[in-house]
Amino acid sequence: MKKTETRIQKKNQSAIKAAGLKVFSQFGFRGSTLDQIATESSLSKPNILYYFSSKEAIYEALLSQLLTDWLQPVRDIDPAGEPVEEILKYAQHKLKMSRLYPRESRLYANEIIQGAPRIKSVLTGELRDVVTTLAALIKSWSEAGLIRVIDPYHLIFSIWAMTQHYADFDVQVQAVLGEGDHFDDAEQYLEDMLRRMLTV
Amino acid sequence: MKKTETRIQKKNQSAIKAAGLKVFSQFGFRGSTLDQIATESSLSKPNILYYFSSKEAIYEALLSQLLTDWLQPVRDIDPAGEPVEEILKYAQHKLKMSRLYPRESRLYANEIIQGAPRIKSVLTGELRDVVTTLAALIKSWSEAGLIRVIDPYHLIFSIWAMTQHYADFDVQVQAVLGEGDHFDDAEQYLEDMLRRMLTV
DNA sequence: CGTCAGTTTTACCAGTTGGTCAAATTAATT
DNA sequence: AATTAATTTGACCAACTGGTAAAACTGACG
Structure with missing residues (x-):
């Protein structure tokens, strides 16, 4: 109350x-x-x-919010939609999150790198479920001949790795490419990559 | 002496x-x-x-060793070699490093995420140079029609992102795929991806 | 054996850490 | 305006932090 x-x-x-x-x-x-x-x-x-109540309470509040925001877009993928466009849409959304909320991405990265001591149960629970479901969907698209046959798990990992890279390793990207926003180029590259990987 | x-x-x-x-x-x-x-x-x-002499001295000794080990393989790419195979060889080497030395990868990731306060000069110096040289080489291969036209910088980033992901985000990978070694599958996926991206 | 550079330990320090507590202050409600 | 509830502060603490100093120990070598 x-x-x-x-x-x-x-x-x-x-x-x-x-x-x-x-x-x-x-x-x-x-x-x-x-x-x-x-x-x-x-x-x-x-x-x-x-x-x-404690330093940890702040940290956990942030992590909890984060996980909610991150898992939802995966659930929003439409099984009835056009496969390539659905996956592309998800990847673009993820990249946009990296651009708009790089700190959240780095917070998560920090937690994972340190062994995810406070959210391991979420990883093996909610996250795993959501990914398993998505992987099954992708597999069914493969089998229906709508996309190329591909390892769905590593496809997901590659999307995560690439999108988060531009937030987490921002300093390195800026050091190589110069200061400025490189997300538009990244998006183009990612789209190209995914289309190549997914179209038969 | x-x-x-x-x-x-x-x-x-x-x-x-x-x-x-x-x-x-x-x-x-x-x-x-x-x-x-x-x-x-x-x-x-x-x-x-x-x-x-200090906590920092240990840290810097580790970082310094790391950077040396990581930049060398980029330099070892043979401009006279077969382009796709050279890039593939590099990516596979990078992935092997993630498998054998995940701690080094996480140490580096930590440093970068925190804004690379102690190695920013190396990033904008040595690393940038090495990457620029490699990007020029890739571009020349593109122009010679030996590989597909592609953004060399984001190609390099995608290789880094994916290979390091399996070390840095190991907990997450294990949570999703179950405990065990998933590097062989990752290698296969990576090879498939790079061949698709590079062959005309 | 003696000696001396190289190594390790014990005791210590000043600054920082997460967190507590009661008192003081401010805002909301009557 | 008076009372109550919510908020903020200052003083404080025990545990921990990176680092020091000097004494004690060890091992190699003549």
Whole structure:
């Protein structure tokens, strides 16, 4: 029966999450400090702990939100749609997420690299299910002759790897290509690649 | 002229580096502690600082070694070789590195995600040069009609992204595909993809 | 055996860490 | 305006951090 969220609560909670995202995505959980988050959010440390019970609580709130946002688009793939276009649409959406929310991508990358200690159950549960379902769909498209025969799991991995690369390894991309936005070129390359891989 | 390296020095320095690699690759620089490295290497903390002047010195020794090992294979690509096979050989080598040295890959990923504060100059220097040279070579192959016309930079990125994915996101891959070695399937997929992308 | 460079340990330090607590302040409600 | 509930702060703490200093130990070599 707690629906009453003060406007101050809303404001501060989202300020803390925004600051936490910034800090955690750069230094990982263990490398981040409450003081950094406090400074970044212009709140005092005890004040932060008034809204979140611990440093870990902030981190987990961010991760939880993230996983929800990331799994939905996979579920939105239409089994009745045109296969190549559906996969392409998903890949483009994923790339757009990397462009618009690179910090979220890096936060997730950090967590995974460190062995996903706090979300391993989600990986072997919800994520695995969603991927298994998608893989089955792709396989059925293959068998119906709508797309080329291809390993669906590694196809998915390759989409993830490439799209997230432009967020997670942004510094490296910028170092090689120069500063600026390279997502349009990336999208063109990705589309070309997927069409080549999928069309018979 | 200090050539005299005691057998104890060699043993301990490499023990420290091995322990440092294990710890740093999991928690990043800021998230790692000398105590962890001490425990992992079975040496006391002051003893570690007898061999390396600081925590950062260990980290930088690891990074430096890493960059050397990673850039060499790019240079080893033979401009006179058969283009598709040369690129394939490089990609396979990169994937093998991910399989054999996933920790090194994760250490590098951590550094890059955090904005590469300690190696940005290498990225915009040595790495950029090596990639530019390779991109020019690929472009010349395109123009000679030996491979399909393709954006060489994003081709390189896609190889890096996919190969490193299997090391950096190993937990996720294992969660989806089940525990075990999936590098052989990955290699097959990668080869298929590159042949499709490169052959006219 | 003695010696001395090389190695390891014990004790320690100042700064930082996540987190607590009660008091003070501010906002909402009557 | 008065009362109550929500918010913010300052002072504080125990555990941990990277790093130091000097003493104690070890091993190679004449």
